Amino acid sequence: MNTIQHNGKTVRITTREVIFVIALTACLTPWVSPPVALVIGLVIAQFIGHPFLHLNHKATHILLQVSVVGLGFGMNIQSAVKAGSEGFLFTVASITGTLVIGYIAGKLLKIESKTSHLISCGTAICGGSAIAAISPVIRAEEKQLSVALGTVFILNSAALFLFPFVGHLLHMTQTQFGLWSAIAIHDTSSVVGAASKYGPEALEIATTVKLARALWIIPVVLLTAFCFKTGKQKVKVPYFIGLFILAMIIHTYIPMQPVSDVIVNVAKTGLTLTLFLIGAGLSAAVLRGVGIKPLIQGLLLWMIISGAALWAVLQLTK
Numbered sequence: 001m002n003t004i005q006h007n008g009k010t011v012r013i014t015t016r017e018v019i020f021v022i023a024l025t026a027c028l029t030p031w032v033s034p035p036v037a038l039v040i041g042l043v044i045a046q047f048i049g050h051p052f053l054h055l056n057h058k059a060t061h062i063l064l065q066v067s068v069v070g071l072g073f074g075m076n077i078q079s080a081v082k083a084g085s086e087g088f089l090f091t092v093a094s095i096t097g098t099l100v101i102g103y104i105a106g107k108l109l110k111i112e113s114k115t116s117h118l119i120s121c122g123t124a125i126c127g128g129s130a131i132a133a134i135s136p137v138i139r140a141e142e143k144q145l146s147v148a149l150g151t152v153f154i155l156n157s158a159a160l161f162l163f164p165f166v167g168h169l170l171h172m173t174q175t176q177f178g179l180w181s182a183i184a185i186h187d188t189s190s191v192v193g194a195a196s197k198y199g200p201e202a203l204e205i206a207t208t209v210k211l212a213r214a215l216w217i218i219p220v221v222l223l224t225a226f227c228f229k230t231g232k233q234k235v236k237v238p239y240f241i242g243l244f245i246l247a248m249i250i251h252t253y254i255p256m257q258p259v260s261d262v263i264v265n266v267a268k269t270g271l272t273l274t275l276f277l278i279g280a281g282l283s284a285a286v287l288r289g290v291g292i293k294p295l296i297q298g299l300l301l302w303m304i305i306s307g308a309a310l311w312a313v314l315q316l317t318k
Contacts, residue, residue, distance in 0.1 A: 017051045020044060020280070027276045028269055034193035035160050037272045041279020042157065050280045060277045063270050064189050065240040070267025071192065071207055072247025073260040074200075080208040080248055090312060091213050094183050095220070098124035098305050105300055109293045114140050117224065118148035119294055123301045126214040127152045127187030133217045138228045143289075150290040151298035153282055156190040159302075160275070163194045170314070174198060178205025180313045182213065184306040189274050196268065211241045 023044055027037045050056060102120025106113065118140060122131040128149055135145050163185060167177040177198045185191045188210050195206035251260050 014051065016048045019048055020051050024273065024276060027272050032272060034196065034272050034275045037276040038157055038160055038193075038279040041276040042282060044280045045283045045286075049283060053281065053283075056277055056281045060189075060274050060281070063274045063277070067267045067270035067274060068188060068192065068207065068211070069240055069243045069247055070263050070270065071203070072244040073251045073267075074264035075204045075207070075248045075251060077245070077248040077252040079204060088212075090179060090183050090309065091209070091216065093312075094305055094309060095124045095213070095216055097308070098301055099220075101304060102297065102301050105297045109297055111293050111297055112144065114138050114228075115144045115147050115294055116297060117228075118144060119151050119298050120301065121220060121224070122148055122152040122186055123298065123305065125216050125220060126210065127156060127190075129188065129214060130217055130220070133221055134224055137221055137224050146286070147290055147294050150282070150286050151294050152186045153278060154287065154290065154295070155298055155302050156185065156187045157279065157282070159185045160190045160193050164197045166310075167198055170310075172314070173317070174201035175205055176313050176317050178202040179209060179317065180306075180309055182206040182209035183309040183313075184302070186302075187278075188214070189271065189278060192271055193275055196271070207244075211244055214241060 023040050026032055027040065032040070044050065099120050102116065102123065105111075106116025106120070109116075111119075117138060118131050118134055121134045122128065124130070131145065131148050131152065134140075135148075140148075159181075163177075163181050167180070172180070178195055178201065181191050181194050181198075181202070182205070185194060188207075191206050191210045192203065195203040250256070
């Protein structure tokens with residue numbers, strides 16, 4: 001326990017808080033990559049715990065959105081439109097297939113219907129964002145929400161390391177890897193983290209396709225309300241996607257290269273911090289709370305969508 005004086009008041013700082021701040025500060029340096037930041041966060045979560053856990057969800061939510069908008073200042077709108085159109089059919093097929101297979105898997109494993117649907121939607125669209133949007137529509141309980149989020153975040157953590165490895169092993173082009181990661185990795189943070197490690201073109205394609213995919217939250221929310229017979233619900237539109245598009249337009253048509261470079265570098269640092277915070281939130285209690293059956297469903301869905309998307313991308317982009 002350390003104490004400092006601030007405005008004449010004594011402020012107590014715990015050793016846990018000091019270690020957390022040191023680790024967070026390290027993630028601001030260029031020597032810590034997004035995957036390493038995630039590992040540091042996981043180590044913090046398992047051994048000392050997150051001292052500011054009550055702020056973690058809001059912080060990661062805001063930081064991720066700001067970082068994604070910042071990345072838009074390094075992308076060309078014309079290239080992004082081309083990438084988005086290429087990924088459209090992949091998106092429709094993969095979302096439909098994932099929801100159907102997820103429903104069947106949930107029934108076979110006898111998983112509670114709301115938990116199963118949240119895991120399916122998180123896998124099909126955009127991870128935690130989709131789960132957060134769907135949960136109030138089906139009036140999910142805190143336990144159901146926690147299990148779905150835990151399942152998705154555990155698999156996201158694995159994807160951040162596995163996908164670049166597989167991509168290099170199969171000698172995938174940056175276009176192929178960008179499409180594959182956008183379709184098969186749940187959360188936008190891990191998609192951007194994996195793609196940024198693979199290359200700049202992969203990052204541009206992956207980010208664009210993933211954000212276009214996130215818009216499917218709207219029809220899936222409406223379908224969910226109908227299937228669960230919950231009536232009309234307010235749909236939360238991810239407005240930051242519009243800001244991301246605006247950032248790409250500005251970068252494409254207004255010459256501001258030095259400023260754009262600074263914004264993109266800051267955004268990448270923000271993404272690294274986001275992954276550190278996500279890792280720091282995955283405590284042993286969260287991991288234990290997921291349970292084996294939901295994890296099996298999530299893993300099964302992830303393996304099917306990853307394998308099918310990999311085959312499709314390699315076959316159709318030769």
